[in-house]
Amino acid sequence: MTTDSMAWQRGLYAITDATLLPDDRTLLNACDAALRGGLALLQYRDKSGDDARRWRQAAALASLCQEHAVPLIINDDTGLALRLRDAGFAGVGLHLGQSDGELAEARQRLGGEALIGATCHASLELAERARVEGVSYVAFGRFFASRTKPDAPPAPLALLAQAAHLGLPRVAIGGINEHSAASARRAGADLLASVEAVFGGSDVEARVRRLNRQLAALSP
Numbered sequence: 001m002t003t004d005s006m007a008w009q010r011g012l013y014a015i016t017d018a019t020l021l022p023d024d025r026t027l028l029n030a031c032d033a034a035l036r037g038g039l040a041l042l043q044y045r046d047k048s049g050d051d052a053r054r055w056r057q058a059a060a061l062a063s064l065c066q067e068h069a070v071p072l073i074i075n076d077d078t079g080l081a082l083r084l085r086d087a088g089f090a091g092v093g094l095h096l097g098q099s100d101g102e103l104a105e106a107r108q109r110l111g112g113e114a115l116i117g118a119t120c121h122a123s124l125e126l127a128e129r130a131r132v133e134g135v136s137y138v139a140f141g142r143f144f145a146s147r148t149k150p151d152a153p154p155a156p157l158a159l160l161a162q163a164a165h166l167g168l169p170r171v172a173i174g175g176i177n178e179h180s181a182a183s184a185r186r187a188g189a190d191l192l193a194s195v196e197a198v199f200g201g202s203d204v205e206a207r208v209r210r211l212n213r214q215l216a217a218l219s220p
């Protein structure tokens with residue numbers, strides 16, 4: 001798999017959650033279903049601090065994503081992304097928040113081809129800085145109420161249009177679901193990032209297909 005294709009730049013960006021997907025089997029089955037439904041990107045987000053579990057799950061997801069030719073983005077952990085890449089998995093990227101390490105250093109360690117994204121909250125200034133440091137996309141939010149991360153700082157939808165000049169794919173995150181996805185897309189989001197709307201029920205493939213149909217109906 002290569003990430004040369006632009007397919008990752010627009011669509012649904014699913015993010016895993018260790019509460020909703022507590023064990024390996026649940027995680028892998030749900031991610032497989034989401035990938036069958038059609039994802040632009042998948043992010044592995046696990047705050048357990050359990051290195052053995054994180055390696056095992058990330059490697060299994062990297063293999064699954066490779067089969068589906070969808071990039072796997074590792075949350076927070078440049079070392080884990082590098083280890084996967086060095087183990088031979090293609091299409092492994094990284095997402096860093098404001099306290100997750102230096103973007104420029106991550107870019108240098110992962111190389112020019114890797115997809116690297118940054119959390120920019122409600123700040124164009126953070127997004128401009130992230131672009132200089134070599135990110136592949138910028139993420140803004142939270143735009144709507146989120147049960148996954150209720151305390152994430154809020155952001156106005158108008159920010160998405162204001163970020164167009166960056167010339168990078170814009171991710172909208174926070175409470176993205178079938179009620180809010182259309183307004184985030186109309187406001188300028190290229191990628192719609194979601195935890196609960198994808199993984200918050202048993203019918204994951206159907207949930208993803210529903211969201212994709214909604215987005216397709218809005219696309220020019």
Ligand SMILES: Cc1ncc(COP(=O)(O)OP(=O)(O)O)c(N)n1
Nearest residue numbers: 075095096097098119139171173193
């Ligand atoms: C696509 C995307 N956008 C934002 C975040 C949030 O990152 P961060 O601020 O580092 O918070 P945590 O996810 O680490 O709790 C994200 N993970 N993905």
Ligand SMILES: Cc1nc(C(=O)O)sc1CCOP(=O)(O)O
Nearest residue numbers: 141142146148152175194195196
């Ligand atoms: C991980 C995360 N980061 C956010 C931010 O605003 O930076 S909101 C969020 C949680 C997204 O989950 P849901 O789709 O269930 O609201």
Ligand SMILES: [Mg+2]
Nearest residue numbers: 076096097100
């Ligand atoms: Mg983080």
